[in-house]
Each structure stands twice: as structure tokens, then as C-alpha cells.
Amino acid sequence: MSQLWIENGTFITMDEDVPVLTGHMVITDDKITYIGEAAPAPVQLQQDVTRLDGTKLAFLPGLINTHGHAAMTLLRGYSDDQNLQVWLEEKMWPMEGKYVDHDTRSGTSLAIVEMLKSGTTAFVDMYDRMDEVAQMVDSSGMRGVLTRGVIGLCPEEVQQAKLKEAIAFARDWNGKGDGRITTMISPHAPYTCPPDYIEKFVQAAHEYNLPMHTHMSESIAEVEQNVRDYGCRPVEHLDRLGVFTRPALVAHAVHLTEGEIELLAARGVAVSHNPISNLKLASGIARVPDLLRAGVTVALGTDSAASNNNLNLFEEIRMAALLHKGISGDPTAIPAIEALRMGTVYGARAIWQEQALGQLKVGMKADFIAIDTEKPHYYPKTDIISHLVYSGSGQDVKHVWVDGKQLVKNGQCTTLDEEKIRYEAQASFERLLKS
Structure with a gap:
């Protein structure tokens, strides 16, 4: 003791x-x-x-980062000043397609060093090769809520293999690292996963008693595409597919109607607000004061270092406090204490750990x-x-x-070799450029 x-x-x-x-x-x-x-x-x-x-x-x-992709630190500064779809489809996905296990490990290690040194003690991570991520969380001593994010734009046999991998990861790692690691089930987004595929993730989440995490309503183009493809906006779409029958955390939720905010509140869905990434990609500004007034839990996330470009949650806290004052004309929109709650108390609530994290009190x-x-x-x-x-x-x-x-x-x-991690991250990036 x-x-x-x-x-x-x-x-x-x-x-x-x-x-x-x-x-x-x-x-x-x-x-x-x-x-x-x-x-x-x-x-x-x-x-x-x-x-x-x-x-x-x-x-x-400790601060709680409720949305990110740690291994993408390798792509920090690789592509800036692009809209979301161009950035993803022409820059990020081709580079990420070259990743091997070592790249995921070196990018994650770099992210963990950056987060720890800037005060983040727990983070949500959605990516692939998640065994590598989990091993780094375990060895570093950090706390992680981890999920194998799945893009379903692929043949059915590949979809099934990815789903099995996501389930196996969630089952095998939940509760590991002396309880510091918990897991979720994550179809990447409504625009990257067909409806019947999302329903399979919902079924798995029920079967294994796991929460769900996904990107949602990040850009206007995404919302418009959802209406064209499925006849409704992403919130209604995910609700119809049963995603919100599970405890759920959605990233971004930038473009919402009054009715959608009411539905998220009624379903108990938490939102990860990523103000800096959303600004940098010109995706828009989430209706955070409205969400909070409706009773929605709003926490903070950095998104990846490729779209932020750092993992310093203090910047998100400050941005959340300032941004909503500026666009509303109301200096009381998000008071300082409320912004700090978004990075601590509400972060713990968003990852279903408010009984253990987010406050300094006995127990x-x-x-x-x-x-x-x-x-x-x-x-x-x-x-x-x-x-x-x-x-x-x-x-x-x-x-x-x-x-x-x-x-x-x-x-x-104290648990990580920072010099070695910086060296290996640089070497991984150079290999990706050449391959």
C-alpha cells in the first residue's frame, strides 16, 4: 500500500x-x-x-479527451487547409492505407506523450490496429476508452472480417490494464457504413453490453448526403438503426436542428465537441449552449493531430469558452467553470465513468x-x-x-522514453512518404 x-x-x-x-x-x-x-x-x-x-x-x-485518433499524430502537418471530404479521401485515407503495426504504435506513443505532458489522463480513441493502441495505453499507465473504428465501404467479406475484429478487440481488452482500459463498438460514420452494416454493430453492442461511438453531422455536405441517400438527416437515421438504444457518444454533432437536439437529450446521447478541428476544417460550430440547455452531456475532444494540430485539451477548453461567446454575442454563453467542466466532469460522464473520474473527492x-x-x-x-x-x-x-x-x-x-518515441515517429512518417 x-x-x-x-x-x-x-x-x-x-x-x-x-x-x-x-x-x-x-x-x-x-x-x-x-x-x-x-x-x-x-x-x-x-x-x-x-x-x-x-x-x-x-x-x-485529469483532463478527458473524448474523441481522437492517436496514431494520426504521424500525419500532423501533412495536409492542412482542406475541406473535410478532400482532406479525408485524397490525403488521409491514402496515407493511412500504408500504415503497418509499427506505424500505429509509434503514432500512438507520440500522442500519449503529448497528451500526458499537457494534462490529459484519459482519452477516447477510434482507429484500427487497436491491439497496438491498447498495448501502449497499458504500458504507459494512461487511461483509455478504445474502439476499433470501422469503415464499411468494402466488399461484404471484408465487412464481416472488420466486424469480427472490432468485436474481438472490444471483448478481449475491456477491463484490462487494471481497469484503465474500457472498450466500445464503432461504425465510423453514417456516410462510411451502409445501414444494414450499422445494425450489425448495434446488435454486437447489445450482445456484449458495450457503448457505441461514431462520427455524426460533422459537415453540411455529410448531412445533405445522408438526406439524399436515406431520406433523413444523420440523427434520425442513426436513431432508426438503433444506435441510440445503446449508451452512445457521438463526435462533432455540428449541424443539428432543434428537434435533433431534443432527440439526443431524450436518448441520453453524449456529444464530443471538437471546436478547433471543426474550425480548421471549416466544418462549422456546434450549438453547444443549446445542447447544454437541453440537458445533453457535452464533453471535449481534440480529434486527431492531423486536423487540430495538437492534442492540448487546455486549448479546447479555452476555445469552447470563447467561441460560443463570440458567435452568440452573449459573454455568459459558456462561463469559465462550465468550459472546465466540459474537460473534466462532463468528460467523465460522456465515457460513463463519472463515479470514478472528473472530480477531486473522496472515493x-x-x-x-x-x-x-x-x-x-x-x-x-x-x-x-x-x-x-x-x-x-x-x-x-x-x-x-x-x-x-x-x-x-x-x-x-516516467514510464515512456520520449526521445525514442520522437525518433520512431519521425522514421515512421518518412517511411510512409516513401512507400
Whole structure:
């Protein structure tokens, strides 16, 4: 049994009643066992407790990235300033078609380093060769919600092979990594999977009691195509196919009607808002204030580094707070605390782990980060939540813990060889260019 006592820190608990407190927190093994203004009682401490001075640090729950494709870090900067369909069909898919297992592993490793060092402790990943992704999550100590994303634009025998692979991955890896790895079932999108194929994923999700994840209503062109092909918009289409009979998380949800927002709320569907990727691809701006008012859980995602171009969730938090003020003309549209909830509390809810993640309170998993508040942009000491959202950066992250284990110490990863990972990622990209 190990124990860590953080003394005299500033804790952004994300609790509605006491969102910020100055005091102490005790971690015993993988859980928070004490947090409060007063020092813990001797009975709550072990004789060999490790003590950490928190006087110049702010501690908050680890950030949760609810949509991405980690291995695509290899394609960061490869194709910019294109619309979604050109970017996908002419640039991304041809390069991704050249991937081998090592490329997925090296791209994922690079993504995990980037996410950990900028304060993300859990991430959703949709890709293929997911065994490679899961192995990296396991060995890094990070938390992952992983799914084999499937594009169904292929012959039936290939479709069946992909479906079997997706089911096998979800079945074999769910709960692995001491519970840090959970899995989902993911048809890539309504425009890449025929309706009868999506129904097979729904059936598998019911059979194996798994949630579902898909891209939805990302661009106007996608919505228009869905109407042409199936006579309805993507939300109604997926609802008819039974996708929302399972716990579901949809990425993007940019182009929605009032009725669609009401339906998502009624079905309990969570949305991963990816503001920077959506802006860069000119896909549009999701109706986040309307979704929140309707009771939809809205979390944040970076999407891939190929369309973002980084995995720094602090940027998404800040963008979410600013963007919706700007387009609505309402400076209260997304307050700072609400934007921070989207990266923590709502992120945990979106991946069905709100009982364990997203807040600093007794009984929660010890997934948390420490921010160096001695940087000049944290002065004067007025409102720490304002500073984190409007001034802060992933570069301010000093320490990171997941499941009570320290994965970043003084800005350096403790479980990963960063130099080797950078080298291998560069080598993989150069091989892809030449092949």
C-alpha cells in the first residue's frame, strides 16, 4: 500500500458546492482518501506516507479527451487547409492505407506523450490496429476508452472480417490494464457504413453490453448526403438503426436542428465537441449552449493531430469558452467553470465513468494533474479557474498521476522514453512518404 499526502495545495475539486479549496489531499493506492482544508488526522496516514509540498501548485482532475485518433499524430502537418471530404479521401485515407503495426504504435506513443505532458489522463480513441493502441495505453499507465473504428465501404467479406475484429478487440481488452482500459463498438460514420452494416454493430453492442461511438453531422455536405441517400438527416437515421438504444457518444454533432437536439437529450446521447478541428476544417460550430440547455452531456475532444494540430485539451477548453461567446454575442454563453467542466466532469460522464473520474473527492480514482502557478500568467492571484481557462496552457503541467501512479514528474514522462518515441515517429512518417 502506498500513500501520498499533498500539503497546502490549491485544489480545483470541480465539486459544485466547493469548486476550489486550499488545503490537503491524501492518495492511498489508486484512490483519493482525504481532501479538506485541515490537515488529515494521524489515523488517516501511514507511517511511510510520502509528502508533497503543494504551495506553488494547483491540482485539478485529469483532463478527458473524448474523441481522437492517436496514431494520426504521424500525419500532423501533412495536409492542412482542406475541406473535410478532400482532406479525408485524397490525403488521409491514402496515407493511412500504408500504415503497418509499427506505424500505429509509434503514432500512438507520440500522442500519449503529448497528451500526458499537457494534462490529459484519459482519452477516447477510434482507429484500427487497436491491439497496438491498447498495448501502449497499458504500458504507459494512461487511461483509455478504445474502439476499433470501422469503415464499411468494402466488399461484404471484408465487412464481416472488420466486424469480427472490432468485436474481438472490444471483448478481449475491456477491463484490462487494471481497469484503465474500457472498450466500445464503432461504425465510423453514417456516410462510411451502409445501414444494414450499422445494425450489425448495434446488435454486437447489445450482445456484449458495450457503448457505441461514431462520427455524426460533422459537415453540411455529410448531412445533405445522408438526406439524399436515406431520406433523413444523420440523427434520425442513426436513431432508426438503433444506435441510440445503446449508451452512445457521438463526435462533432455540428449541424443539428432543434428537434435533433431534443432527440439526443431524450436518448441520453453524449456529444464530443471538437471546436478547433471543426474550425480548421471549416466544418462549422456546434450549438453547444443549446445542447447544454437541453440537458445533453457535452464533453471535449481534440480529434486527431492531423486536423487540430495538437492534442492540448487546455486549448479546447479555452476555445469552447470563447467561441460560443463570440458567435452568440452573449459573454455568459459558456462561463469559465462550465468550459472546465466540459474537460473534466462532463468528460467523465460522456465515457460513463463519472463515479470514478472528473472530480477531486473522496472515493474517486487518483487521476489528477498539478499546474505550476508560479508562471507569470497566473498572477495576480485572483480567480484560479479564470486563470486556468483563459490564461493557462498544457505547458504549465508539472506533474500527472493516473490510478495513483505518477506518470509525469517535473514535466517528464516516467514510464515512456520520449526521445525514442520522437525518433520512431519521425522514421515512421518518412517511411510512409516513401512507400
